[in-house]
Amino acid sequence: MIIGLIVGSFRPHGNTLGVASWVKYCIKKTFPEATIKVYNPISPINLLEAPINPVSPKHVHSPDDYVSAIDREWAHAIAECDAYVILSPEYNESYTGYLKVMIDHIYHEFEGKPGTFVTFSGHGAEKSYQRLGVLMGKLGLRHTGGISFSVPMSYIRGDYRVAREYDDEKREEDVFLKELEGELEGELAKMGQTSELTSEASK
Incomplete structure (x- = not known):
């Protein structure tokens, strides 16, 4: 199984x-x-x-038919995935504009495949989670679940940041994430079960 982890921000700090x-x-x-x-x-x-494809991506049914070479590469990359985890911080009660740009370049590549959402902010990120569901539902993604959660304010207003390379050692430092692991892994397992069912149905 190939899982695409789509990350809606690249802010270095x-x-x-x-x-x-x-x-x-x-x-x-x-x-x-x-x-x-x-x-x-x-x-x-x-x-x-x-630039976004001159023909609406909704009317492009093959990754090879996009005008831009970048769009073709992106469409093929997404099409080869069996499932997706879509991650976004919440900015102004929504997912990021960067994530919207990533999604707007393509359309049918997500159709019928399962996906898990992960959104976070200093205050729960429920709005971005809900709006992401509306967006990806429009593209035919099978939303299987996910989590939205709060990041401690010390990670937002202070000098703390989540470790760039999360591992068994770092999980003892970012305790709030360690406490969420079981919940996220349960949501991912549901996505995996749906992916297996989708794969069997297509045979």
Whole structure:
């Protein structure tokens, strides 16, 4: 199984890249044999450099039919995934504009596949979680669940940040994430079960 981890921010001094490392850690624990491919707005494909396809992505039914080479590369990358984990910090009660740009470049590549959402902020991130559900539902993603959670204010207003490379040692430092591992892994397991059912149905 190939799992695409789509990360909606790349701020170098924020918490998102560290949270993404934690999510990847949980994915590996839940699916030891899975291949995990991580994408943010500029890496490994810089989607901020490419204009949106001149024909609405809704009317493009093959990754090969996008006009832009960047869009074609992105569409193929997303199409090869069997499931998705979509991660975003909450900015102004919604997911990030960067994530919206990533999603707006394509359309049908998500259709019928399962996905888990992870949103976070200093105050729960429920709004971004809900709005992400509306967005991805429009594209036909099968939302299987996920989590929204609060980051301690010391990680937002102070000097603390989530460890960039989350591992067994760092999990003792970022205790609030350690406490969420069981919940996230349970949500990921539901996504995996749905992915297996989807795969069997397509045979």
